[in-house]
Amino acid sequence: MRRLFGIILTPIHYIAFGLLLVIFQPIQWFCYRFLGYRAHKYSVDILNCGLTCTYYLLGNRVSWTNNQNLPLDRPMIFVANHQSMYDIPPIIWRLSKYHAKFISKIELTKGIPSISYNLKVGGGANIDRKDQRQSITELMKLGARMKENNWSTVIFPEGTRAKDGNMKFFRAAGIATILKKCPDALLVPIAVENSWKMVRYGSFPLDTFEHLKFTVLDPIDPKSSATIEEAVQKSEDEIRNFLGQPLSEPRDKNQESRG
Template sequence: MKKLIGYFLSPIHYIFFGGLLLIFHPIQWLCLKTGGYKAHKTSVDILNGLLSCTYMLLGSRARFVNNQALPGDRPIIFVANHQSMYDIPPLIWGLRKHHAKFVSKIELASGIPSISFNLKHGGAANIDRKDKKQSMGELLKLGSRMQEKNWSAVIFPEGTRSRNGEMKPFMTGGVSILLKKVPNALIVPVAINGSWKFFRHGKFPLSTFEKMSWTILAPIESAGRPAEEVLQEAENAVRKSIENQH
């Protein structure tokens, strides 16, 4: 039944989702040119808040849960599992006060209205996974911006999306490089649960009436500890959170 309803609701969702991307592309450009970083960031935050609302057009519920008292005076590295492209809007909206910048594959930085513009001009690290030198350079530059501007980062250490909800092991590389530049960064695990279900039938029809959650977990201090140890602790916390929600 969910799949059948998806044939009717998916076009409506895609029209609103795609329409928002088209409308906010020139808005982002105008905000950046006239108001600089602050205005541009505000436009991006609003866009992603609205994109998150389009999930409701599929009858689905998205909950962002943050019961942690996160500091505002130090950089944070948010470490999350990755289930679908729909992971991103709730994270941008929910973490907006932390100026969270994404570690993203470079292919997304061109050709996609609004999304590519933000990745190019919003402070993200756009890495070429086939070029280790370029990837390291992008991460180091992001680390410098985090240290200088008190920004935060969002990284998906699995390296790719899990299309069936099964977590892959976290890889240390990206977090390790960031910590070299931002040794005082706080590691905060984020458990994403259920967003993969949107695409259980592929891109069309999207599944309907799904329940999804983005849960901020207890922070982990990284100072004086190997990156591998810290990331393993974060991975364990995310796995446990997802298991407890099933």
């Protein structure tokens, strides 16, 4: 039955989602070109609030839980499990006051209204996965901007989406690179639930009447761990424990590089 509703409601969702992207392309351009960073950021926040609201056109709902007293005067690296592209708009919207920037594939900087423009000018890192040197350089530049502007970032350390909701292990390399330039950043795990279910049938139809949940967990100071790898694994295990998934086995750098 829910799949039948998906066939009916998915086109409505896509039309609304696409219209928002098209409408906000010139708005973003105007804000960035003539009003500066803060106006552009505000336009992106409103856009992602609107994109999140389109989930409700499918009968889905979104809840965000943050009981942490997170600092506003310290950069943070938000570390989340990744289930689908529908993770992203709620995270951008709800983390707006922390100026959270995304790490994205460079391919996404072309051809997508609003999204590509924001990736180009929004201050995040656009990495070429085929070019390790470029990726490291981009991450280090992001770390420097975080330190200079007191920005934060969002990273999906699995490296790809967990299409069935079962987490893959977290890679620490990207986080370690950022911390070289922004050593005071705090790691903040975010547990994402049920986003994968929206696309369990693929891009059409989308699933309906799901409850997407985002929960901010206890922050971790990397300096309290013996290594960055250990701090990242603590973040991973916090999320796994919250989601009721098996805890990961301890890994060393060689295991990570092979993974």
